[in-house]
Amino acid sequence: MGGVIGKGDAPKKAWVPETKLEAKMVEAMQRRASGGSKMKSFNSILLKFPKIDKSFRKCKSIFEQFDEDSNHVIDKEELRHCFNKLEISFSDEEINDLFEACDINDDMGIKFNEFIVLLCLVHLLKDDPTAQLAKSKMGMPDLETTFETLVDAFVFLDKNKDGHVSKSEMVDAINETASGERSSGQIAMKRFEEMDWDKNGMVNFKEFLFAFTRWVGIDEMDDEDNDEAGEEKV
C-alpha cells in the first residue's frame, strides 16, 4: 500500500533522450542557443529557402562520391570512409548512433535526404570544442553556411532554449510576423504537424531538418539523379 502513486504520470513535457547522440544534440543546440539567433522573424527563415534548396542539391555530388558502389545509399562502411576522408573523428558508437538516427526508413542505408540531415547533425555536434578539427575539413563553405542557417533558424524558433520546438513556440513565431493573414495559425499548425513525426508534440533538430528536406523537395529526387547535376559542379 501507499507510495506507488504517481509512477506513471510523468508530466507531458518530460523528455528522455533515446540515445547518447540525441542527448548530445540537445546539449549542442542549447549551447548554440545561448549565443542567440540572427533570425529576426519566421519570414526571414522562409526567405532562405531557395538558398537552402540550392546548396542541398549541391550535396548530391558529395553523396555520390561517398556512395562507392553507386547503389544510391550509403551504408555504414561507406559512411566510415566518408568520415575518415573528412577527418571527422567520431567514435564507432557515435557513427552507429548517427547512422541509426538518420536511417529513418530502417533499410540500413543512408539515402540522399538522410545524408543531408546527417551532415548537418555532424555540423552541429562538431561545434563541440573537442571536435573542432572537422570544421575546415568538410571543405564545403556553402554547405557550412546553410547548416549554420538551419541551426540559427531552429534557435530562433526554440524560444525557451530547451533544444526542442513546441507547438506553441511555432505558433508564436509565425504569428509574430504574419499579422495580417488570418490563416497563419492554421499554417503554423500544419507546418508543425509536418515536422513532428513521432507526434510527441515537440520537434527536435533532426525532425526539423527532415522537414526541410521535404519542403524543398529533396526526398522526391531520390531516383532520378542527373537532371540537375550537369549544371553546376562543386
Ligand SMILES: [Ca+2]
Ligand atoms: Ca552504397
Ligand SMILES: [Ca+2]
Ligand atoms: Ca523550446
Ligand SMILES: [Ca+2]
Ligand atoms: Ca517529435
